[in-house]
Amino acid sequence: MLFFASCQFYANLGLNYSTVRSMKGSIILKSSTSNDQQFMLCQLLRLVSPVGDWAAPLLHSYIGPSSIDERFIIDHCLAMLSILCAPVRAREDFLERIIKNENDDNSWAIISDTLDEDEVSVVTIGEDDLISFLNQFPIESLLAKAIQHFVVAKKSDPVAQTISLIAFELVLLKTFNDGLRTYGRPQYRQFCKRIGHAMRQSIKYLSGFIKSVRPSLSEKDWLVIEREFDRVVLHAVYYIIGKKSLGLWQFLVDFPYNLLSEKCKLRCQLLLRQNSMTINDLYEIPLQNVIRLIQSVENCCLLEKLSERFALMKTKEDNTYMISVLAAVVSSSEIGIDSFINEIFQVCFLDEVTRNEFYKVGSEAIGILLDRKPDLIQKILLLIDRNLDRLDQHAVEVLSTSPLSKCRLSEDDIGTICGKWLINRNPDHPGSRIARRILSSLNWGTLATGELWLNASIHSICAETIVKGHLAQCKNTNSLIAKSINKVAKLASKLPDYEQQFNFFCWDILFRLKLSPESIEIPPVNDLMSYFLYILRHTLYSANTFLTKGLSRWIDLVTAGCYSAAGIILIRFIVNCPSAVDTVLQNPSFVQNLDRILHCDEPSYAMHLFSFSGDGFPGPSLRLLGFAIMHHLSEDFTEKQLVAWVKLMCYKKILEWNNDKSILYLLGVITEIVFATNEGYFNLLIELLKNFYTSSIQEWKNTSKGVLSWLSGGQNPPSLIETGSFLVSPWATYLLLRVEQKCFETFYDALYASLRKYQNYTLEQAVKVLLQKAAIKSHFPLSLCQLHFYRWLEFCVTRPVEQHLVFPLACQQLINHIFRHNYPGASECFGDRYTAYGDSLIKILISSVLPDAENKSDLKSAIFYKAICQWLSNAKLYDINFCAYKEIVLGDLFLEATSSDLDSSAWLQYINMGNMRKIIDDGKKAYQLTCHIGSAVSNALLTKRDDNIFEIVSQSYICNSALRPPVEPSYLSMPNDIPSHLSNNFDNNAYILSLYSPLLNKINEAAREFISTKDELELLDDLYLNKYSLLYSEYTLEIPVVLRCSNTFTNKCSHPVNITATVVSNKLDTAVQAKMDVNRQQRSNKLAAVVSKLLEPTANYCARLESIVMTLNCMFKTLAPAVGSRIERSGCTLFFYTASNISSLEMLFPASLSTYSFALSKLGEAYIANRPSEQNDLMNLALDKSHLAHLLVTHFTPQCVPSSELLELYCALNHAVRIPSSSSTALALLSQLDIQNTSDRLPPDQFSRLMPVAFETLVSLDGSPSPLLDLCAKHFIHSLFYHFPDNFIDGFKIVLGACNTGKVPTAIFESIISNLSAFTIDPPETKTDFILSASTATSLNSLLSSQFMKSRRELSTRLFSFWSVYLPNLMVLAEFSLSVSTFSSFSSEQSVSQMESDLRKAFENCTLIFGPLIEPFDSGLPPWNPADADGANNVLKHFISFLNRLHLAYDAFLPPGSENLETLLWQYYALRIATLKQGGLHVHKLMEAHLLRMSWNLFWPNLSDLLLMNNLLKEGAVECATFITQIIVRIPWIPLTNNQVKCKFN
Known part of the structure; x- marks a missing residue:
């Protein structure tokens, strides 16, 4: 209980619960007994789910390979499984307090697939928990341990061993049955x-043990x-079939x-078929009565029995599995097989009501029967x-x-039944399809002894059946015989799909058949299959026969x-008659069609009618x-076959086929197989x-062109x-390059x-000299790019040849x-001249x-x-006197390379021969499966290895999936824990x-x-770099040089000239180098x-330090508030x-x-943020410690400061933000101010005090976009419109x-x-x-008017330039x-005089x-400059625009002759605007353009x-006249x- 109490305590503290559980569990399990484990399991089963993730590792089965006391382990596991x-028991009482807090109305009702309603409650134990607990006791390992125990305990008595193991199995089954009864509900279906x-x-394991001891038992x-x-x-x-709807x-x-x-077996059948029957009932029934009862049940329809047995079930899963189980039982029995097959056919395939539901399980049942009794086919x-x-x-x-590969069909089965389906039924008919499936699935290969699995007569009858079926179903295909290649392509595109599929099937079967030669020669019918059989049976045993009878x-x-x-x-012809290749290659028709076969996959050829499909x-x-x-070259290799295949590949002239991809591919295959299996014949291939x-x-x-071209060396x-x-087939490339260098040995000498x-x-000069004499010494002069080393070099750098198996050989x-x-004749090395080129x-x-x-x-x-990289990079290795082979990588191999000739044995140790053999085996297997050659098919499909119980015992421990108990980590270098009495001094x-x-x-x-050390290291590095320029010193050297002349015909010079050349070289300063080495050593030491x-x-x-911070925070969160204030x-x-x-x-x-980031983050989050008393100190600290600003600013929460202090805080930050040294920190602090939250907490009059401060900072900036500008503008605008319009006029006046x-x-x-939606002057549609x-608009008008007048007085003509x-x-x-x-009080129903008065006031x-x-102002100055x-x-x-709005509102309601807007505008123009007489051309022109837009009519x-x-025309400005x-x-x-x-008369 201490463990569960401690877990609960630390969970309440909010500590790392999983860590506490892991540590405590590992300590307890070091000394836990079986009783402790049982008690723990009882307590775990009473906990609220889910607990499996952490609780399952606490359960231990004690099973292990080295366990000594097997009896204790068996008893312990059985006891734990029983619990x-x-x-x-008492789970409800254990969870009583939790159940009281559970609200019944909040519980969920889950309806499963079986329509069972379950109440989800904390009282219900989770299925995942049960599964995780069960996984801790693996049955395989428990059975292995029981077998070990009973074999050792009973010594050499196999009967006693087996009886004891059976008794153990019965106890185990009874325990599992208790579990099925306890949790036999849909919510525990997976468990x-x-x-x-x-x-x-x-x-299964018990039966394996019984099989192993069966030979040592007497019959009794x-x-x-x-x-x-x-x-x-x-x-x-009985235990399983009694639990319904559980799968x-x-x-x-x-x-x-x-x-x-x-x-x-009979009793099992009866138990499966009957509704209610116990084990005792079964044993009380005599055997004769059992047989009679089964027969009586069989007389009834199996479907009725299925419906009767599973009438109460809500799932069909067990219905289908019942058929499979019956098939498994019947297939191992000798009684009732025929009747059961009839039942399966009736229920699963013939009955139109049931077959759609049961045809799949019926197929599986037939498969089970044929697997154990293939003769039933x-x-x-x-x-x-x-x-x-x-x-x-x-x-x-x-x-x-x-x-079906296990089945052996008779001649009648193939010739009569399958033949009838293939010949008389269309390819789409089910009969034809099932016949094709049967013949395709049969084993046409041989046994391990070499004998045919199916008799030779069956192969022959099958061939005849295939020909007849093809003749009947593929008439369109046979019409391609003797047609030209163009017509074949056209006709092939019109073949129906079913005919092509049937054609593929026929070829597939014929390839597999093993047909022996026939003495009686029967001419073939006009059918492609018949042609194929005729050639195989009569023409493949001599070149003459093939050419005369089979070639056409x-x-x-x-x-x-x-x-x-x-x-x-x-x-097959090459395999049978390898020596006949020379004869057939002399036949032009054979060569022409051989070329077609080798290139049939290319797009230029006709459609691949009857070949395997594929691209690339x-x-x-x-x-x-x-x-x-x-x-064939690996299974029955002969020299004749090798020669025959090579000659066949060379059917073209070699200078024609050496770029033929198909031939290169096949030549590569031959090279690879010879290299891998018969390396001794590789030289023969060359x-x-x-x-x-x-x-x-x-x-x-x-x-070629003639003798003169050879004498001049103009051709290679x-x-x-x-x-x-090169990359078509790297193996072929390797072979051909070996051949190529072999052919030019005279030239290379x-x-x-x-x-x-x-x-x-140089190499170029040497080759040039050689080519001048090539006509005498060599028949085949080569260019530089054709030299052997250069060809191999080109091959090695051709990507991605480095991934190929042949790369080490290259x-x-x-x-x-x-x-x-x-x-x-001598020992030389020309590698330096080779590599230079x-x-x-x-x-x-x-x-x-x-x-x-x-x-x-x-x-x-x-x-x-x-090693190769090192060799090629080291110029010293070109010296023939080099002998320091131990100083280079793989020096022994390099020595071998220098002393061996070109035909030395390959370095096989660097070739993945296993991968090469796998490639060859895969290719062989593909061909063997295509043609059913050898016993590969038989071994793959027929061999079924029984499980060896002793192997199961040895492997059971490896496959043990039980979770291991948690292990307490230990770190020797860790210091002692924080003193436990820290909690008693938290307020000190x-x-x-x-x-x-x-x-x-x-x-x-x-x-x-x-x-400090870093600075010292940087200083050492600087000194080291400074010495680089002193490491080498220049000195002058004079070298004697002999100048000789030469020409094309002679290399001798009659008057050589001796001169001296002055060159500058570099010399290593060993003293500087020593100082640099000392420098590096000092750096390493420091x-x-x-x-x-x-x-x-x-x-x-x-x-x-971090632990102290975490402990303090944990106590602050968990202890009482009174104590928390001191913390x-x-x-x-x-x-x-x-x-x-x-x-x-x-x-x-x-x-x-x-560490400091962690400490400040945790302390600031817990004790500084949202605490008003700490904000001013935090602000001053952040402004003073700018290097910590990123760690301190996040805890600054000025919105929590009282209103009396907020203005002071805000002013201080606005002042600091204007100081360059503290600007960035102050901006970060200021950004922490939640202006919306602040405004909600302060009354408008107090909040308005922030507005001048923010504006002062705003205008102090240079106006370029910046985060500070955006922040100040945001604050000012928010304060300007806060409690609108209380602060608006005052704030706008400041602006x-x-x-x-x-x-x-x-x-x-x-x-x-x-914010005012001023762009839309008309009342907006939405509020x-x-x-x-x-009233606010009137105040704003007055403010604008007074400010414009003030600015005009102060700025004079510069007003527009400043205010632009x-x-x-x-x-x-x-x-x-x-x-x-103006328009808020407008009414069209007023009197004319009142409207005139309002219009005059608005104007x-x-x-x-x-x-x-x-x-104009100041005695006739223009109001603006031309600029x-x-x-x-x-x-x-x-x-x-505004005057037009007045016009639309008033002029429509004023009678003609009254004082309308145009009258007021004319008077304003004549008395105010037109007074400008000097320098006002630009003013009058712009005024005239805008004023004429009014309705002067x-x-x-x-x-x-x-x-x-009249006065303006006489005395005013000339510009007014227009x-x-x-x-x-x-x-x-x-x-x-x-x-x-009218007025005069009136």
Whole structure:
């Protein structure tokens, strides 16, 4: 109970619960007894699920290979399984307190697939927990331990051993049955299946043991054992079938029924078929009555019995498994098989109601029967034949899962039944399909003894049947005979799919048949299959017979597209008559069709009618030929066969086929198989191809341009293989390069002599000299790119050849050529001149190819490739006097390479021969399975190895899946734990600091020492780099040089000249080198010293400091609030102490950086954040400790500060943000202010105090976009609109007052316009957050007017230049506020006089705002300069826009002649605007353009207006004349005159 109590305690504390459980569990399990384990399991079963993840490892079975007391282990496991399978007692009482808190209304009702409703409650134990507990007691290991115990205890008495093991099995089965009864509900379905699986495994292992002791038992003893084993199986069957809807019947299928007595098998059948029957009832029934009862049951329909037995079941799973179980029992019995087959056919395939549900399990049942009794195939075929029409499509499913390869059919079965289905039924008919399945699944191979599995007569009858079926069903295919290749392609595309499938089937079977020669020659019918059989039986035993009788029909097969069939014939002909190859190759027709076969997979050929489908190279037909060559050259290799296959590949001239991909592929196959299995014949292969190549070159020479071209050396013989074809088949490339260098031995001897004679010549020069004499010394001069070493070098750098098995051999050849010493007549090494010519390829080989090969190889090969890199990079190795072989990698191998000739044995140790043999075996197996050759098929399909009980015992411990108990980790270097009395002194700051400060000081000391050592190391590095320039010193050297002349015809010079050349060389300064070595040694010593001194101690200090912080936080969270306040003071003390004692130097040390970040994060989160009293100190600390800002700022929460202190805090941060040294930290702190939360906590008058502060910071910036600008703008806008409109006018006044400075960001005005929706002057359709009232708009108008007047006085003509960036937004606000103040009280129902008064007032308000911007000032100065035309244009646009709104509102309701807007505008223009007389051209033109947009046709001037016009025309500015003229022409004079006349008469 201590364990469970401690777990609960630490869980309440919130500690790492899984860690505590693991540690406690490992301690307890070191001394736990069986009783302790049983008690623990009882307690675990009472805990609230889920607990399996952590509780399962606490349960221990004590099973192990080295366990001594097996009896104790068996008793312990049985006891634990009994507890697990029994009902959990007192679980409700144990969980009483939890159950009281469980709300019944919140419980979930789960309805399973079986419609059983279960209540999910904490009282219900979880199924996953039960499964995890059961997994801790693996049945396999328990049975193995029981077998060991009883074998040892009973010594040599096998009967006593077996009886004891059977008794143990009965106890185990009874225990499992208790578990099935206890948890036999759908919610524990998977757990019950685990129990069923355990029951099956235990019986399986018991039967394995009985099989092993059966030979040592007498007949009498065996009857006793058999009877007891019968009882075991009967009990297991009875236990399982009594549990419904749990899916347990599946485990009955694999029971060992073959060991049961015939009586027991009958009783099992009866038990499976009857509804209610116990074991005692079964044994009380005499055997004769059992047989009679089974027969009576059989007389009833099996479907009725299934329905009767499973009427109450809600799942069909056990229904289907019952049929499989019955099949398993009946298949091992000798009674009732025929009747059972009839039942299966009736229920699963014939009955139209049930067969759709049971045809799959019926097929499985037939498969079980045929697996154990293959002779039943004839009866089943008869049943299918009799009921073929009733079976319909289900006929195909009858044998779909049957092991037909075990069956032997008779001649009548194939010739009569299957032949009838193939010939008389369409290929789509089920009969034809099932016949094809049967024939395709049969074993047409041989036994291990070499005898045919099926008699030769059956093979012959099957062949005749196939021909007849093909003749009947494939008439379109046979029509391709004797057609041209173009017609074949056209006709093939029209063949129906079913005919092609049937054709594939026929060829597949014919390839497998083993047909012997026939003495009586019967001419073939006009059928492709008949041609194939005729050739196989009569023409493949001599070249003459084949050419006279078989060649024409073989050509018909090729022409018709039967490439695979033609290839099989070719293969068998070569195998039978290898010496006839020379004869047939002289026949042009044979050669032509051979070429078609080899290239049939290429797109240029006709459609592959009857070949295997596939894409890419090599194609399916070519692969079949390659697999056949692999098989025949490895299984029955002869020299004649090898010669025959090589000659067959050389059917073309060698200079024609050496670039033929198909031939290169097959030649590579031959090379690989010879190299892997008969390496002694590899030289024979080289000699064969050498002869072909030599003769071909001679022929090429004779047909060249003439003798003069050879004398001039203008032509080189063609290579045996082109570089572009290297990767077609790397094995073929390896062979052909070996042949190529062999053919030019005469040339190479001359080359070696030339290189030896002219020591100072490069390779190019030596070859050039040689070519001049080539006509005399050699028949075949080679170019530089054709030299042997260069060809091998090209091959080695051709990617990805490094991944191929032949790559080590290619490297061997390259190394042999480059480093070879033993040349004829002398010992030389020409490798330096070779590598100088192939330098670029050598660099590729060393830099990329060999490293890639090294990375992808095993250790031995990787060392080999690394050695080659070293050899090729070391110039000393080209010296023949080099003897320090022990100083290089694989020096012995290098020595072998230098002393061996080119035909030395291959370095096989670096070739993965196992992988090579696997490739060959896979190819052979593919061909053998295609043609059913040998016993491979028989062994794969027929051999079934019985499990050996002793092997099971030995493997059971390895397969043990039980979780091991947790292990307590131990670290010897870890310091002692924190004192346990820390919890008693948590409120003692001095005590906590006494523990904390020494650790912090130690870490700081380590950091300073680390930084100091780092500086010293950097200084040493600088000194080391400075000495590099002094490492080598220059000196002058004079070298004697002899200058000789030469020409094409002679190399002798009659007047050589001796001169002296001055060269500059470098000399190593050994003194500097010694100093540099000392420098490196000092650096290594210092680095090792600081690591040994700091690594482990610093890790301990950091861990202890972090542990103190974690312990303090844990206590603060778990203890009472009164105590927590004292801990809080301690936490604050640690936080500020840590931050105050950390300098920027300590933050450069990774260990201290990580520890301090952790400590400040945890302490700040717990004791600083959201605590008002600590915010001011934290702010000052962060501003002072900028190097810790990123760690301190996250805990700054100014929104929690009282309102009285918030303004002071805010002002301090705004002041600090303007100081460059603290700007970034202050910005980070200021960003922590949640402005929304702050505004919600403060009244508007107090919150408004933040607005001037934020604006002051805003205008102090340079205006460029920055995070600070965005933050200040956000704060200001929020305060401006907070409790709108209380602070709006005052805040806007501050903004306008600063516009003269030009430092106000335009984004402020844009935000104001956006919040007011001022761009949409008309009332918005949706309600906005901020609505401008008429009174606020009036105040805003007054504010704008006064500010514009003030700015005009202060700035004079510079107003527009200073305000140009603000005027577009201000004009929008001006028009918006004027509209709101004017139209909020407008009414069209007022009197004319009142409307005139309102219009006059609105016009005056408009001129008060726009007047300072558009009126002349200071005795006739223009309101703007010509350069300010854009700004003025924008002002006038909004001015006229507002006037138009007035016009639309008032002019429509004022009668003609009244004082309308146009009258007021004319008077304003004449009295205010037109007074500008000097320098106002640009003003008048822009004014005229905008004012003329008004509706002057509504202007009815009176006498005073006309007088103003007259005065302006006489005395005003000349520019006014055009505007006045435009007005005059727009005035409606006729209505005006009529109105005046009417008024006069009135």
